[in-house]
Amino acid sequence: MQLARAQVLSVTPPTASGDSVGAEAARTPDALPVDLDFLDDPLEWSAFSHAVTGCPGTWESSLVIEGMHCAACSVTVEDALLQTPGVLSVQVSAASHRAKIVWAQNQVLPSAWLAAVTAVGYRAVPANDMFASKRRRIETRQALWRWLVAGLCMMQVMMYAYPAYIAAPGDLTAEMERLLRWASWVLTLPVIMFSCGPFFKAALRDVSRGRISMDLPVALGIAITFAVSSLGTFAPEGIFGREVYFDSLTMFVFFLLTGRWLELRLRDKTAGALEALMNRLPDNVERQLPDGSFNRVAARRIAVGDVLRVHPGETFPADGFITAGATSVDEALMTGESRPVARAAGMPVMCGSHNLGGTVIVRVDCVGASTRYAQIVALMDSAASSKPHSAQIADRLAKPFLVGVLVAAALACAWWWERDPGHALMVAVAVLIVTCP
The missing domain is CATH 2.70.150.10 (Calcium-transporting ATPase, cytoplasmic transduction domain A)
Known part of the structure; x- marks a missing residue:
């Protein structure tokens, strides 16, 4: 089983990291990597699937979906899998990043529905993949570095912004104010270019595929705020005014990354316990x-x-x-x-x-x-990937809600534009970022 898991890892291309093979698979979902064909061997299915009792020829597989960040992402993966002929039912949990797929072996094979997940920009690996914990540790470490950079830059930007909050009229000269703004802009660059990387990357992925996720309004809000603040720094006499929001921007990113890092830690602990149970048997x-x-x-x-x-x-x-x-x-x-x-x-x-x-x-x-061990594992796996009815309703409402938020932000911006373009953009940003939980 360890060999099968290693092979699955090596042939499931990570499009998020910019892998050329993964990008090619995402552009042409029908062109499957030849190496995926080994997963179509029934002898390999027991590593990540089990036969459905009472339904001959039907299998249930457990997967980990990497790259999801919100309910809209889970709906995208579900829709992609359900559109694959032969896939009978799908349940994807955005909280645990796990999926349960029921499929008919005479209509579809694992390589096809794994490619369907890759085609929409995500990565699917067996739930008991031997390298899953290593990838989670790498992801958590990267998230921690982004959080640390955002936190350090946020504190320094707040230090430069503080004089403007407490200074009386005339206390700060124009040159001093300009210097503080330039310093804030320089310190915000690492936050935008490094800490915000996952938000922009996910937003570009969704836009390129004509989809919407929670990362899109967040990325738009961050980009607009940085653009308005930069123009306020370089061209204070322009139409967007003199106001800058570097302190608010860095603080917002820091709080977002704090939430994501805590989520990663919790998911890593939960997934680690389940993987330890699932990988208990000898190879x-x-x-x-x-x-x-x-x-x-x-x-x-x-x-x-x-x-x-x-x-x-x-x-x-x-x-x-x-x-x-x-x-x-x-x-x-x-x-x-x-x-x-x-x-x-x-x-x-x-x-x-x-x-x-x-x-x-x-x-x-x-x-x-049919062993008691397998039944215990199946119960735990089902609990990790199942969603209550209320969560299913919320997932289905996520996309229409995000569309409504984008429309509301555009209307708010249009309403205020003639009076004050800079203020209009920040009103739109306020509408966009309020969607982030």
Whole structure:
């Protein structure tokens, strides 16, 4: 399974990072990378999917969707997947960045719906991808750096803006005021060019694909505020006036990044616990051959009736009965019992429990989705990707709401434009940024 996960990672192109292969796949969704074809092998499906009980030929897959930031993003991914022939149902959670897909194997294969996600500008990887935690750590570290830069620049900009707030008329000369504004402009540049990178990148991605997400009004508000403030600094006698808002701009970005960083930390902690559970099983096991010797095979290839040899420190890959040997087993995950449980010949062992004592021979009685371990994982995965009815309604209203906000901002700007263009733009900005939760 580890090999399959690594291959999935290597062939799922990250369009957000500017990867040329990913950009090409996004432009031409029908042109799938050849390497994705290996996912169409049914032997690989068990790494990220399970068969739906009572529906022959129907599978349910769990994915992590990377690059989402709001409810409108989850709706975009859902719509892209539902438009893929053969996909029966989709549920995408913007909070946990997880998706659950039900699909018919005689109509569509995994490479097709993975490409559909890539085509709309996001990245889909199996929920138990071996490198998911590493990518989350990198994302969290980058978010922390952006937050630190925004925080440091915000404090310095506030220091330069403070004299203008407390100075009496005539206290600040024109040269001093101009110098403070220039200093604020210089310190705002790192915030715009580095800290605001994710907002602008996501907004450009959505605009290029004719979509709207929460990043678009935020990016517009930041860009307009910076433009008006820059014109107020360089051309104070122009139509946009002398007012500058560098302090408000940097503070707004800092608070936005604070919220996103906290969200990343919370999601990382939740996803880490779930991944630790999902990756609990071994990748390979020792299976007995007809001549009585043992050979290591992939864990997904074991079947009911196989005889396995499980050594101390290994995890039982399936439900079964011990036929030889004795050991103690950690079943805390399955039963809640904190103390090791003694197991000997003729006694059952459960998939997902740890062998703590000696080497035992086990005859497999139950594999795959029918094990208790798989049922526990399925329940936790369902809880992570499911949404209450109220959240589903909110997701569907997100896009019309954002369209209404953009229209309201444009109307407000038009209403005030003849009186004061600079004030008109800032009124529009106020309408835009109020949409950000």
